[in-house]
Amino acid sequence: MRTYLRSYFATLFAGDLAAFGAPPTDEALAGHIRAEQVSLVLGYSFGIMLANACNALVLAVALWQSADWAFALVWAAAVSSAALFFGLQARASRRIAKPQFVSRRTMYRLVRNALALGTAWGVVPVAFFANASSGAQLVITCLCAGMLAGGAFAFSTIPIAAIAFTGPIFLGTAICLGRDGDFIYLLMAVLVLVYGSVLLRGVFLNAFEFRRRIIAQHEAERTVRQDPLTHLPNRVAFNEALNGALNRLSRSSEEFAVLLLDLDRFKEINDRYGHPAGDEFLVQVAARLQRCTRAAEHVARIGGDEFALIMSNLTRPEDALAIAERFVAAFADPFPIDGFEITGAISLGIVLAPRDGTTSHDLLKHVDIALYRAKKSGSGTICFFETGDDQSARDRRALQHDLEHAIEADQLFLVYQPFLDIRKGRVTGFEALLRWQHPTRGLIPPTVFIPIAEESGLIHQLGEWVIRRACAMLSRWPDDIRIAVNFSAVQFQNVSILQTIVEALDAANVAPNRLEIEITESMLISKYGSAPAILNGLLELGLTVALDDFGTGFSSLTYLRKLPFSRIKIDQSFIRDMLTQPDCAAIVKSVIGLAQDLQIGVVAEGVETADQLEYLRQTSCDEVQGYLIGRPMSGSEISALLDHDPQHSVHAA
């Protein structure tokens, strides 16, 4: 009971309407409501306190002839100086930015001050009415009525403060009217009672409505600033926080860091385990990240799989690094979701303000560049922004610009690398590999420009050009030679690629089964919704599909069952190490065995030595590709070789 009463009074004096039956709120929201209530009171305070001071002086003048003039003077001096003091204080605090949260203690002080001032006015009818002239009595009556109305108005959003202020005035008036016993005073007492209850009813109605409005507004603002899935602040809130940090930087040189986090391979998780599991993964990630931060800091979710943190009041860059390392370590344990143990990882970019920028534009651009470098360096990498990064981003943009004109400027060309059938000892086909002869930078490798083309969308144009060129080249070669073309994951977004293939095959008059498309495992589980449609379209057209870089992705056997691949290409990293590392040898043997059991062809990539070739021969690998057999060559070189040897039994190396 004692605890209940204590908590009830704490709620009551904190100005919380829950004490009068309103639904309770959490402390954060209650603090926000208090902030709005206090701010409103402070808004009126200066004027009302000035009125208090004037009224006190008017009373002193009215009582000048009364027997109580000395007491009235002291009273008026005390009340008007206190009122002026509080009024000026309120005016000063209004100049400071409006707080988002006000503590209970502040509200207790406000209620206490209201009670003190109300008590001062409550003294007036008790102390001065009896000995006052009839004119002074009229003044006292008017002043008390005015104070009641003014107090109720000033505290119309905080009923307990309104009661604390008006209560003593009502009490003083009641004592004053009651002790005389005159009938007319009794009538006045009834009038005051009616007046008071109408006033307080108005206060309560207004306070409840005000509270309802603030809660609705708070909810609306929360929706605008909160990520609905993880309940973390969203991009809007993050941008506001960033602007706040920049303001503090310019006002008080308070340094800060911005950390940008990106989940590695989140799309694969989403596609592999489904969207509900992907959502749950994000929720768990958000909780883990938030646990790594200091109490006052909030990780924001600013994109699908992108999170960010502003570290204010940064004294040393090492502090930002320490939190970043904590973020990375938070992914050490897998995430239990729907009975699966899903592993995740993040990459991080960090910028320091003012070192890396003093505007949100610069900081966000630079942190993005730092993150880009981190992602390129591999999972779980943390990179601070470096001045050189900006240069490489500019280089990249320049390269993209040049690539946009590379086709029409005739700077692209294909080279062809042979596949050798080990058993027959003859070339069965070629892989078409794209090259870019840049006018000033020289030969640019595909590992540099293909990612740029993929990110910028230029890959669609490039991919179509490769298909047309490869088919045209194929038409010049014997019918038993196939050509393999690499496909990027993004090309699965573009259904029109099927039309391009049909047109290219028609134009070159080449049988579809001579064209093979190489795709990687990651494409099968990529986000591109049209991937299955395009894959089936390719197969229906009669093309063959090879699974490239096998062993480096998920190596999902399900896909091998589901899709009629014509070939698996064992990634060159296994071939390179198979003679020295038993685990690589075991993988190579198993994949070859698996392909044979599934009756799929198998190609070993990156064969560079005769020993490797011999080992693959002994393990019954179907085909090999690599520098030992032949480096990528121009179309005319290949045509010359094929013309020279109709049996294609060449070793082009």
Ligand SMILES: Nc1nc2c(ncn2[C@@H]2O[C@H](COP(=O)(O)O[C@H]3[C@@H](O)[C@H](n4cnc5c(=O)[nH]c(N)nc54)O[C@@H]3COP(=O)(O)O)[C@@H](O)[C@H]2O)c(=O)[nH]1
């Ligand atoms: N989407 C597209 N991707 C393309 C296209 N053309 C190329 N690429 C991809 O670029 C990556 C790098 O290709 P490249 O520099 O041409 O390297 C290829 C071979 O030259 C290399 N290789 C072949 N044999 C050996 C060897 O014995 N040793 C050795 N160190 N390297 C060798 O391997 C690359 C071929 O790899 P793969 O595709 O896995 O068969 C590469 O990923 C290309 O796919 C394009 O038109 N579109």
